[in-house]
Amino acid sequence: MVNTDVSLRPVHDSDLPVFFRQMNDPEANRVAAFTSPKAAEWDLFAAHWNGLRESPDVVVRTVLADGDVVGNAAVYGEPGEREVTYWIDRAYWGRGLATAALRELLVEVPERPLYARAAADNAGSLRVLEKCGFRVTAAARGFAHARGEEIDEAVLMLG
Template identity: 75%
Template sequence: MDVELRPVHASDLPVFYRQLNDPEALRMAAFTPADPSDRAAFDAHWQRVLTSSDVPRTILADGDVVGSATVYGEPGEREVMYWVDRAYWGRGIATAALRRLLEEVPERPLYARTAADNEGSLRVLLKCGFRVTAKARCFAHARGAEIDELVLHVED
C-alpha cells in the first residue's frame, strides 16, 4: 500500500469524526475526548489545531483518507499522535505514516503516549524509534476508568 501524508483539508474532518466514533477504536485508544460524539467540540478542537503551530497531517493509503497524524504541543514537550481507521489496522499504515511524520518534523525530543495494553500502538512506536521512559495511571474516558499508560520518547 502506498502511504502518504498531506496537510489536512476541511473535507477530511467528517472522515476523522466518523473514525473517532468507532466504539472499538475508541476503546483501544482509551485516551479520547470525554464525549467523542460532541461535534461542536470536535470542530472547535480541529479549528485550534489547524490555526496553531501544530503539524497536523492526513494519512492517505492508496489515495484514500484513512487517518491522521499530528505533532503538537510546546517546543521541548511536543508529542505525536495518530489515528488510523480500524478497517486498515494491521497493514503497516500507522508505522509508515509515523515514519514520514518523523522525517517531516526533525525536532527532537518528541514524546508519545499509549494505553499500556494497546499492543498495536506500542509496536508502531517502538518500530519508529520511540522508547518507553515512564509509566503512569491515568483516567481513560473511552473506558470510564483509570488505566496504565506508557510514556515514550524519541531523541533522534
C-alpha cells in the same frame, strides 16, 4: 503488511467528517483509551480540529493510503515536551499504515526529543511507536475517557 502507498498532506475541510466517523468507532476508542469527550459532538469536534489547524504550534496531517483518507497524525505541545499522536481507521489496522505515516511525520518534524503516550495494553500502538524508534521511558496512570476509568499508560520518547 499490504503494499500500499502511504502519504501525508495538510488536513482539508472534507477530512473532518471522515475523522469524526473514525474517531467515534467504539472499538477503536476502547483500544486507544485516551480519547477526548469532544470527539462525540460534531460542533466541539469541528471547533477542536479548526483550532489544531490554525495553531502554529501544531503539525497536523491527513494520512492517505492509496489516495483514501485513513486517518491523521500530528505533533503538538510545548518545545522540549512535544508529543506525537495518530489515529488510523480500524478497517486499516494491521497493515503497517500507522508505522509508515508516523515515519513520514518524523521526517517532516525532525526536532527531538518527541514523546508519545499509549495505553499500556495497546500492543499495536506500542509496536508502531517502537518500530519508529520510540522507547518506553516511564509508566504512568491516567483517566481513560473511552473506558471510564484510570488505567496504566506507557510514556515513550524518541531522542
